[in-house]
Amino acid sequence: MPTPPNTALPPQPPHRRPAIVLVGHGMVGQRFLEAAVERGLAASHRIVVLCEEPRPAYDRVQLTSYFSGRTPDELSLTDRGFLDAHGIELYVDEPAESFDRAARTVTARSGRVFPYDTLVLATGSYPFVPPVPGKDATGCFVYRTIEDLLAIEEYAKKRATTGAVVGGGLLGLEAAGALRGLGLATHVVEFAPRLMPVQVDEGGGAALLRTITGMGLTVHTGTGTQEIVTGEDGAVSAMKLSDGGELATDLVVFSAGVRPRDQLARDHGLTVGERGGITVDEQCRTSDPDVYAIGECAQAVDGRVYGLVAPGYEMAQTAAAAIAADREARFTGADLSTKLKLLGVDVASFGDAHGTAEGCLDVVYSDSRSGTYKKLVMGAGGELLGGVLVGDAEAYGVLRPLTGTVPPLPPEQLVLPADAGAPVALGPESLPGSAVICSCHNVTKDAIQACATLPEVKKCTKAGTGCGSCVKVIGQLLPHSGDKGLCDCFAQTRQELYEIVRVLRITSFRALLDGHGREAARGGEGCEVCKPAVGSIIASLAPTIGAEGHVLDGEQAALQDTNDHFLANLQRNGSYSVVPRIPGGEITPEKLIVIGEVARDFGLYTKITGGQRIDLFGARVEQLPMIWTRLVDAGFESGHAYGKALRTVKSCVGQTWCRYGVQDSVRMAIDLELRYRGLRAPHKLKSAVSGCARECAEAQSKDFGVIATASGWNLYVGGNGGATPRHADLLSQDLDDAALVRLIDRFLMFYIRTADRLERTAAWLDRIDGGLDHVRDVVVHDSLGICAELEALMADHVTHYRDEWAATLDDPERLARFVSFVNAPGVPDPTVGFVPERDQIKPDLPLLSIGPRPLEGASR
Amino acid sequence: MSTAPARVQLRCADDWFEVCERARLTPGRGIAALLPDGRQAALFLDREGRAYAIDNRDPFTGAAVLSRGLLGSRDGRPFVASPLLKQRFDLETGRCLDDDEVSVTVHPVRIA
Numbered sequence: 001m002p003t004p005p006n007t008a009l010p011p012q013p014p015h016r017r018p019a020i021v022l023v024g025h026g027m028v029g030q031r032f033l034e035a036a037v038e039r040g041l042a043a044s045h046r047i048v049v050l051c052e053e054p055r056p057a058y059d060r061v062q063l064t065s066y067f068s069g070r071t072p073d074e075l076s077l078t079d080r081g082f083l084d085a086h087g088i089e090l091y092v093d094e095p096a097e098s099f100d101r102a103a104r105t106v107t108a109r110s111g112r113v114f115p116y117d118t119l120v121l122a123t124g125s126y127p128f129v130p131p132v133p134g135k136d137a138t139g140c141f142v143y144r145t146i147e148d149l150l151a152i153e154e155y156a157k158k159r160a161t162t163g164a165v166v167g168g169g170l171l172g173l174e175a176a177g178a179l180r181g182l183g184l185a186t187h188v189v190e191f192a193p194r195l196m197p198v199q200v201d202e203g204g205g206a207a208l209l210r211t212i213t214g215m216g217l218t219v220h221t222g223t224g225t226q227e228i229v230t231g232e233d234g235a236v237s238a239m240k241l242s243d244g245g246e247l248a249t250d251l252v253v254f255s256a257g258v259r260p261r262d263q264l265a266r267d268h269g270l271t272v273g274e275r276g277g278i279t280v281d282e283q284c285r286t287s288d289p290d291v292y293a294i295g296e297c298a299q300a301v302d303g304r305v306y307g308l309v310a311p312g313y314e315m316a317q318t319a320a321a322a323i324a325a326d327r328e329a330r331f332t333g334a335d336l337s338t339k340l341k342l343l344g345v346d347v348a349s350f351g352d353a354h355g356t357a358e359g360c361l362d363v364v365y366s367d368s369r370s371g372t373y374k375k376l377v378m379g380a381g382g383e384l385l386g387g388v389l390v391g392d393a394e395a396y397g398v399l400r401p402l403t404g405t406v407p408p409l410p411p412e413q414l415v416l417p418a419d420a421g422a423p424v425a426l427g428p429e430s431l432p433g434s435a436v437i438c439s440c441h442n443v444t445k446d447a448i449q450a451c452a453t454l455p456e457v458k459k460c461t462k463a464g465t466g467c468g469s470c471v472k473v474i475g476q477l478l479p480h481s482g483d484k485g486l487c488d489c490f491a492q493t494r495q496e497l498y499e500i501v502r503v504l505r506i507t508s509f510r511a512l513l514d515g516h517g518r519e520a521a522r523g524g525e526g527c528e529v530c531k532p533a534v535g536s537i538i539a540s541l542a543p544t545i546g547a548e549g550h551v552l553d554g555e556q557a558a559l560q561d562t563n564d565h566f567l568a569n570l571q572r573n574g575s576y577s578v579v580p581r582i583p584g585g586e587i588t589p590e591k592l593i594v595i596g597e598v599a600r601d602f603g604l605y606t607k608i609t610g611g612q613r614i615d616l617f618g619a620r621v622e623q624l625p626m627i628w629t630r631l632v633d634a635g636f637e638s639g640h641a642y643g644k645a646l647r648t649v650k651s652c653v654g655q656t657w658c659r660y661g662v663q664d665s666v667r668m669a670i671d672l673e674l675r676y677r678g679l680r681a682p683h684k685l686k687s688a689v690s691g692c693a694r695e696c697a698e699a700q701s702k703d704f705g706v707i708a709t710a711s712g713w714n715l716y717v718g719g720n721g722g723a724t725p726r727h728a729d730l731l732s733q734d735l736d737d738a739a740l741v742r743l744i745d746r747f748l749m750f751y752i753r754t755a756d757r758l759e760r761t762a763a764w765l766d767r768i769d770g771g772l773d774h775v776r777d778v779v780v781h782d783s784l785g786i787c788a789e790l791e792a793l794m795a796d797h798v799t800h801y802r803d804e805w806a807a808t809l810d811d812p813e814r815l816a817r818f819v820s821f822v823n824a825p826g827v828p829d830p831t832v833g834f835v836p837e838r839d840q841i842k843p844d845l846p847l848l849s850i851g852p853r854p855l856e857g858a859s860r
Numbered sequence: 861m862s863t864a865p866a867r868v869q870l871r872c873a874d875d876w877f878e879v880c881e882r883a884r885l886t887p888g889r890g891i892a893a894l895l896p897d898g899r900q901a902a903l904f905l906d907r908e909g910r911a912y913a914i915d916n917r918d919p920f921t922g923a924a925v926l927s928r929g930l931l932g933s934r935d936g937r938p939f940v941a942s943p944l945l946k947q948r949f950d951l952e953t954g955r956c957l958d959d960d961e962v963s964v965t966v967h968p969v970r971i972a
């Protein structure tokens with residue numbers, strides 16, 4: 001229903017403010033108004049909008065969704081409140097008929113005259129109707145406005161069973177989809193030898209043809225329309241085709257392209273392009289500096305008339321900037337990516353789809369049975385220039401933002417379908433943060449990921465509110481529906497939280513929870529799941545993001561599980577165990593003696609662990625600092641038996657002593673253990689180094705295992721003992737020392753970055769898309785281009801490592817925590833008792849049956 | 861003029877029993893206190909600075925360790941998860957959230 005002109009506002013203030021008159025309230029016109037408001041022009045100017053259609057701006061791109069139930073009101077782009085709040089005067093059903101450039105006035109159809117200082121033309125285009133006889137008969141339509149749609153619908157319901165669309169381009173196919181949706185037997189008549197000739201090439205057209213035909217539409221390509229035949233009542237009854245045939249039809253929709261609406265400009269002496277379109281400069285100014293032209297009615301400096309909304313939006317912003325005296329803004333051209341929204345058909349083209357650049361090469365995958373056709377145009381330097389996807393446009397959202405860059409995978413792999421041995425589905429995670437995900441509104445990945453939900457993205461960035469082709473990728477970039485979230489507090493996975501923390505340099509749990517947690521959890525305490533997980537993320541990134549390094553400092557203290565909080569492992573009776581690091585399992589007699597003396601003096605139970613070191617059990621909280629003072633003095637460090645961190649790097653004795661050994665496995669094990677000690681990870685990390693293929697150190701059961709060869713080292717990853725044992729996979733062979741370390745650096749950091757909470761490398765390798773091959777591509781071949789960054793993260797870790805126990809003993813505040821009772825620091829917990837067993841002690845347990853919490857096992 | 865630091869007090873046998881300065885508590889974590897009658901209380905401070913106290917004994921294991929659990933909140937209600945086997949206890953009511961049959965004593969607490 002038409003909206004009455006906004007008469008509530010005073011027509012003209014006494015001291016006339018400069019006036020902007022906008023002619024045309026379509027998509028680009030509306031965007032211009034928003035940009036003008038953002039630029040403060042609404043405050044300094046009177047803004048008048050002349051709108052020809054009986055309704056204010058609406059989403060023309062989504063026009064076809066009317067047939068899937070969207071009402072005209074839902075398509076509206078105009079918010080009354082917005083116009084009123086900014087005093088914008090909108091005159092609906094009131095086209096501009098003429099203007100006077102000398103007097104600087106515009107005259108509208110009603111005879112009203114509006115003075116202007118700046119005139120903005122956003123008159124869009126009109127559908128081109130080929131001059132065939134009978135084109136104006138009853139039953140002939142175009143497909144451009146809501147009114148067109150309503151008319152087609154009414155006519156189709158009343159008197160049509162068959163419909164024909166003239167034109168097999170993007171809009172023609174949309175119209176055909178709509179006719180089919182109205183229940184008509186639908187024909188498409190296209191003059192060119194293939195469908196969508198502008199966007200797709202021959203191969204793409206062939207695949208598209210199969211799909212469209214498969215949907216029950218009849219397609220006539222290479223066929224012109226010669227005449228519209230009418231019946232006695234003057235209504236359409238058939239079409240005469242160039243091949244001599246006649247096609248019976250009750251309804252015809254012309255969709256043979258659009259032409260810029262530049263008549264008004266022509267009439268008033270503004271320069272227009274040879275093939276139409278008001279010529280404008282980089283600022284969107286016409287040949288009259290007080291008149292701008294934007295959107296489909298304009299011919300940009302690159303000589304193009306853009307028939308897409310995204311370039312129009314850019315022009316709208318450029319014009320608003322120029323009017324606000326911002327000289328920086330320019331519009332010099334845009335990319336012509338499109339994705340067809342027609343139900344059931346996936347068609348996309350982007351960039352230089354036809355391969356016009358010098359020296360470019362095509363990479364094509366085509367499967368006529370499934371109607372799939374994919375072509376990528378690659379530049380001489382390996383960069384992606386553009387492409388055509390038909391039948392499977394899954395990759396569009398990722399490929400389009402990669403245009404202009406060298407993709408992280410070879411192009412052959414990018415076009416292979418997922419089930420034809422394509423090793424990796426290239427996910428949007430691989431895109432850089434600056435990649436433009438929504439080209440309609442020029443929104444980057446980073447901007448999208450700053451939001452938590454799709455509605456939020458649409459509200460804050462407008463991404464996804466244009467053609468909608470980016471919505472799928474936005475979904476993949478956002479935290480997934482409930483179940484995938486880390487816990488009740490965060491909708492994101494651990495990997496996503498890692499990226500948020502890393503990219504936004506968030507150093508506190510609170511900031512993360514309040515800024516990125518689920519709505520209901522914000523301002524709360526978090527929970528026992530997310531606190532340690534986030535604590536670990538922050539700890540593993542601490543040097544890089546500038547967070548506190550020590551796990552007992554500041555807020556970190558409140559996040560750690562009790563084991564990390566006391567830097568020891570809690571045992572069943574409330575006592576703790578102490579595990580000093582023994583790198584590579586090598587220990588001097590002096591150090592062995594110190595351990596023995598400490599154990600004896602504090603009455604601790606001692607045991608050799610399965611990890612080639614010694615565990616001392618039965619310490620009370622208040623004893624821990626004293627025990628560790630002795631150990632640190634003797635040169636021991638924390639063994640992180642309590643942390644989700646590197647545990648041990650086991651070794652076999654190796655070349656030095658063993659008759660079979662081919663490399664110094666003990667030295668390598670020590671080096672690796674010292675390098676990665678203290679590294680916090682999604683789960684614990686274990687390693688081992690064997691000096692020959694006999695594998696006495698059991699390296700193939702470790703997260704990263706190293707086996708000596710005659711010429712270097714083989715690296716195995718993803719091994720696991722425990723409940724679900726898994727043999728490690730060979731990642732790379734015959735590495736020298738430096739190459740081995742570099743590869744492990746990358747592997748570990750990639751794991752830390754992408755694994756789930758409490759996911760060992762074995763489970764992670766089995767879960768991630770592409771498995772081992774993908775991981776190898778990333779860490780060996782640097783397919784994502786992130787290896788330098790992974791190495792830098794590890795270097796940060798290595799340089800900033802400090803023994804947690806030594807640092808704790810140095811600090812009275814941290815030490816104050818090691819008491820059984822805050823109000824009685826010297827008093828031991830009377831409930832912690834021991835009884836003798838085999839010449840040592842064991843816990844004196846209360847008689848209680850222990851049952852795990854029903855929800856989740858005590859996985860620690 | 862100097863103001864005395866805020867202190868945490870527990871209700872114990874009709875009297876307020878002074879435990880420690882509030883500054884000894886870390887928001888989001890707990891700490892244990894020995895009561896005059898020999899029982900143990902687990903004290904917690906949430907991020908808003910509100911204090912809670914429940915019995916320190918974990919009814920599932922018999923170990924006096926609840927003060928060493930992690931504080932969390934669900935639907936705005938604070939809880940502690942036992943560090944041993946992870947059962948959660950509501951800090952306001954003492955009810956175990958994972959087993960209807962189990963609960964721990966709640967001690968009135970104030971900051972003065």
Ligand code: SRM
Nearest residue numbers: 569577608609610611613641647720721722723724859860
């Ligand atoms: C002490 C030790 C047993 C021993 O006396 O030998 C031990 C003790 C514990 N292991 Fe272990 N594991 C020990 C070697 C192992 C090994 C052998 C090895 O590392 O070569 C394995 C199999 C290898 C592996 O991890 O792949 C092992 C597989 C596990 C698992 C199962 C992991 C899995 O991926 O399935 C758990 C449970 C968990 O982590 O969720 C576990 C958990 C535990 C916990 C943390 C259980 C707990 O939550 O309390 C125990 C802590 C003891 C403590 O307080 O110190 N422990 N545990 C060993 C310490 C090694 C060390 O020096 O750090």
Ligand SMILES: Cc1cc2nc3c(=O)[nH]c(=O)nc-3n(C[C@H](O)[C@H](O)[C@H](O)COP(=O)(O)OP(=O)(O)OC[C@H]3O[C@@H](n4cnc5c(N)ncnc54)[C@H](O)[C@@H]3O)c2cc1C
Nearest residue numbers: 024026027028029052060095096123124295296307308309
């Ligand atoms: C069915 C359909 C599907 C589409 N799908 C896509 C897509 O997927 N992706 C994409 O990028 N683009 C798509 N487009 C194109 C997109 O809609 C246009 O690029 C966009 O609407 C251009 O905006 P505009 O403001 O320049 O023109 P319009 O939206 O056409 O607005 C111009 C307005 O000016 C009015 N007007 C003209 N002359 C006067 C006058 N003298 N006085 C007052 N008012 C006047 C017109 O009535 C019209 O309302 C589609 C178009 C259609 C029709």
Ligand code: SF4
Nearest residue numbers: 609610615722723860
């Ligand atoms: S987790 Fe099991 S196998 Fe490992 S030390 Fe404890 S009881 Fe032994």
Ligand code: FES
Nearest residue numbers: 438440466467468
């Ligand atoms: S790309 Fe069109 S809405 Fe995002």
